[in-house]
Amino acid sequence: MRYIDAKDLNLIGKITPTPQLYHRVDTARYRDFTPNQNILVTEAAGLALCFKTNSSRISVHTYFHSMGNGANMTGINQYGYDLYIKKNKEWLYAASKAKLEKDNLLPLISNMDTSQKECLLYLPAFSVIDSIKIGIDEQADIESLPNPFRHRIIIFGSSFTHGTSANRSGMSYPLMVERDTGLYIMNLGVSGNSKLQQSFARVLADADADVFIFDAFSNPSAKEIEERFDSFVKTIRASHPTTPLIFMQTIYREERNFDKRADRYEQDKMDMAEKIVKKAMQYDKNIYFINPKNYTGDDHVTSTDGIHPSALGYYRWAKTIEPLLLTILKKYHIE
Incomplete structure (x- = not known):
């Protein structure tokens, strides 16, 4: 060879x-x-x-x-x-x-x-x-070969976006959406560290993107979401004033099934995320919130460790958000 x-x-x-x-x-x-x-x-x-x-x-x-x-x-x-x-x-x-x-x-x-x-x-x-x-x-x-995918979509997020517990590197949910739709998705997943920090907001502000997608509520606490969300968006908006910002609700973690403390902590995060994004949507028409009932199914068979989905869970996640994303992107002629 x-x-x-x-x-x-x-x-x-x-x-x-x-x-x-x-x-x-x-x-x-x-x-x-x-x-x-x-x-x-x-x-x-x-x-x-x-x-x-x-x-x-x-x-x-x-x-x-x-x-x-x-x-x-x-x-x-x-x-x-x-x-x-x-x-x-x-x-x-x-x-x-x-x-x-x-x-x-x-x-x-x-x-x-x-x-x-x-x-x-x-x-x-x-x-x-x-x-x-x-x-x-x-x-x-x-x-x-030239890039086989079209447009420029950046996704920033947690270990879920990074691909923790996927069986292969191409089986994270962003890359499954990429191959399914032909849309170019650049992955900035940072396991355990997607907490609406200014350090990451500055990187994203400097990037060239047609759309931003955020798995932004999986790592921070409800308090961190409340305190950091507006400044995070403000930093990105300084460079991308009208670019669509699509925020995803975090997923249901199977560790919540019997761990009451984890259940309360996660629900507080989800409630704050919904509250603060819906408030932002009132003054910014290019902010969106994706909040499906359950990304990975309701049969409780998709968790690897109580937190991260298996390959089946990520496959369901990709299939759940695809039509929701495509509906939003169509408004901006991103197809």
Whole structure:
């Protein structure tokens, strides 16, 4: 096989340019993050390589700076790759593998035919990457593909948006919506740290977006929501005065079923979120609130750990919000 540096291929999913190619935010420019947040924003969640090849095999050679090790996640999600190949105009699952080595040579798929194939390769969601090379047959061709998705939609959120407990890196709910709709969704999920902070509002204000979607109420307390929401919106509005801001209600966490303290805490958050967004909607016609009865179903079978959905839960989440988002986006001719 021969190996091509992935820097020569099209990398999608980043909201702003960064000196380190596989980081999502430039931490040298934005210095207000905590040490943990610096790691989270340099993890590769939501990033993908777009390329075309006639190779019968694809391998990935990665140098990891750090690798995820969460107990409630698969290795494939944290430090593995998730490959989709276009077939009959749809992105079809092709392969997903992982290996727990920092200098990581990973055979991803083999025994394919030698026709030209359009590939979408999602990077590991919970690892920081120094370099990637793509391996193909010695005589095969490979070339960069243009971004296959349209418009520019940024989603900022919690571990749910980051993809915690999804089985693969391409199975977070934003990326399922992306493949289903063809809309370009850039993921700034920051596990446990989406709390309406000014540090993140400034990053979002500097980004180019047609729409912002927020999973903004999963991490902060009711008090933090009340105190921070208006200033968070104000900072973004200074750069994006009329851009649609779509806020999602947080999900029902299954830990609430018997834990009375968790139930009260979560309900207070949900009540405050609804109150404060509906108030904002009275003076800003481009703010929206998505509040389905239940994102993940009412059969109580979709939780991994009492907090995070399983792959089934994220699939239901994506399918629940898709029509709601499309209805809003249609008003802005974003289709």
